[in-house]
Amino acid sequence: MLDTICFDADDTLWESQAYFDAAELEIASLLADWATPETVDELLLQTARRNLPLYGFGVKSFVLTSLETIDEVTNGAAPPELARRVREIGKELLAHPVDLLPDVTDVVEQLAESHRTLIVTKGDNAHQRRKIAASGLEHVVDGYEILVDKTASSYREFLHRRDLVARSTLMIGNSLASDVLPPLDLGMHAVHLPHTSIWAHEDMASDDPRIRTIASITELPDHVRSVTDQPPSSD
Ligand SMILES: [Mg+2]
Structure with a gap:
């Protein structure tokens, strides 16, 4: 679920x-x-x-x-x-202008109809807030979080603060190091959506079998549907 x-x-x-x-x-x-x-x-x-x-x-x-x-x-x-x-x-x-990537608005709007949606970013608070406001997505999603860092412990605090259950929460992002591996370690679902360029500090490869990679955000609704329909695991 x-x-x-x-x-x-x-x-x-x-x-x-x-x-x-x-x-x-x-x-x-x-x-x-x-x-x-x-x-x-x-x-x-x-x-x-x-x-x-x-x-x-x-x-x-x-x-x-x-x-x-x-x-x-x-x-x-x-x-x-x-x-x-x-x-x-x-x-x-x-x-710099906030250039939404292709299909983002459609996919976020679509998923916001069926799920609670949050923007979870990190970095400079004032800058990220301005970008969220300029993106036009602020009123599409249910909220946003600007974390100091995206480590397992910062995700754990975030889940606790929002009263979210790890196994019922999915994170999607372009960075394996920040958006995928720490959430997986906490038992969250995670999807990797690589972007054309990544900061060298975040750049890494992983053959972790838990990683699910999609080539376009348009693949996300199908993936979400398949995870949502999964029966609860016994562990
Ligand atoms: Mg990113």
Whole structure:
């Protein structure tokens, strides 16, 4: 039995990583006199990982991490225009339009008629709230949650807060590490919907047999129907 469907937001409902990819490309080109694009990419990733426990996810963290990386790559000798441009890039990232991915509205509307639907995202609270409002989905779904991180313990707290039963709740998202494996570990249902680009920090492969992958969000209603119709398991 399945009563609640939770949708990841970034790169599941709308485009996100593509904007960060373009920003990283521009930062690498700003630093072309000091380092190769591969070195800049690697340093951005290492610095982001080091900063995650302090800054969390999102654009503001990305800006601080980029400024730190520029300092490191140039040994503190970067011209001030570079830092100014990075702050502008951050503001552009925060203001980018919310481009819903194909068929998202139809599928969310369809499932919202039969199930409780929630958007479950993570990252910068103010930015995610603005994107949810701009998406037009805020009044289609029954609610949203902006988690600090998407670990098994943050999902457990979320289920508890919303009074949800793990085995009656399904999570769908583009990240195995954030949207699929932690929910499966808690006994939730989970569906992987890969997107064209994923942040290196979240990128992973898994041959875990519990993972169900779909190629398009249009396959979700059929999958939901098959899970909803399953008899309760005996365990
Ligand atoms: Mg995502």
